[in-house]
Amino acid sequence: MSADTPQPDETVDARGATCPGPLMDLVGALRSAETGTVVALLSDTEQSTSDVPEWADESGNEVLAVEDEGEYYRILVAKA
């Protein structure tokens, strides 16, 4: 995680998630979060790097960062 990346308020560790998948885990976490909450999704599925921004764009939430951590991706999303 770079120095400029905001610190998450919550982390959803979806590494290894098979069904229904990391995006659904993220949606569940954001549903119960307060506006402005930053959630970090950890996913080892490359598809999450396109899924999450697409979903966030349509749902009005904001992707703050998509970071390749080598074994997995760290995607930070702020709840609108």
Place this chain on the structure above:
Amino acid sequence: MTERIAIVGGGTGGVVLANDLAERLAPEIDAGEVEVVLFNDDPDHVYKPVWLYVAFGKREPADGRRALADLVDDRVDLRVDYIADVDTEAQTLEPVDAPELVPYDRLVLATGAQLAPDAVPGLAEGAHQFYGEAGAERLRDELVEFTGGHLVLSVVGTPHMCPAAPLEFVLMADDWFRQRGLRDDVEITYTYPIMRVHGNEQIAEWARPILDSRDIRIETMFNAESVDPDEGTLTSMEGTTLDYDALVAIPPHTGSDLIADAGLGEGGWVDVDPHTLEATSHEGVYALGDAAAVGVPKAGSAAHYQANVVGQRIASEVRGRTPTATYDGKTLCFVETGMDAATFVEFDYDNPPEPVRPSQQLHWAKLAYNESYWLTARGLL
């Protein structure tokens, strides 16, 4: 001194594990060296997949209930009690009806998932669900009187038990109304929180054309925010409002307060190593089934396979050996695609699901498994 293994929760994971340990550790149990104690707050074991069929009048809630005492090996000490607290430092449990704390040496949490419809305003009053006995019966009574109008199935809560069940419901409803000659008068809509019809891409790609071919309307990117039962409307966070005549929802789920209070994981789901199923925050504590946050479906087959892994690991530990059994994410699901056809998927952490062509044989296989489930619970299958 007797080593006590405590299991909290008598659902699929807890019961299969109790019977697994009773068999593996029979010599130690018979010698008084080991004790397996299973706590459940209900004297019955419940097989939840029956409820989907209850909604369509195909089964009765009693078909999904058996007395735990009839399912659990006599070597298991079955205690019908509610565990109010777990102290992982002192290694004690607090059953509400017991006079004193119960110490344990090894703990397995199989506390499952609970419904939380109150998390969405109007949902409890305005929506049906088939994730409980009473709810499935009320839905059955609604469906049998429903001869026309807009039936909406909305996936509201994530994660939820049995990720395939919402698809199964709308596909079965479509077939059920067709068979009754009412389909032309019934509009069916399926809503899902993300841009696909299922969280898993392979399942979504398989299901989408089937839903289209069956004239089931789809609303993706729909995160239900409120229900107005008086107006018969369901509104999403994204600003879409649907009128409904009958609403069926997959409610939000929560884990056990016991887990959150003990600091074992957020939301009542235990943070575990996905392969060993050991709690990441406390040694000597395992979790399995719906209670374990491992990224596989909250489904009975996953709990079953996990129970066998935990049973092997605990037996090794009791005997002073290094445990080597690990869970690979294996899950099996039969998925109904109508009233007399089903598909089948098998997957794990490394291999995604590949639904096979639906057939009547697979539907029969699902029904046959539902009957033989009681052998699984007893540890025989």
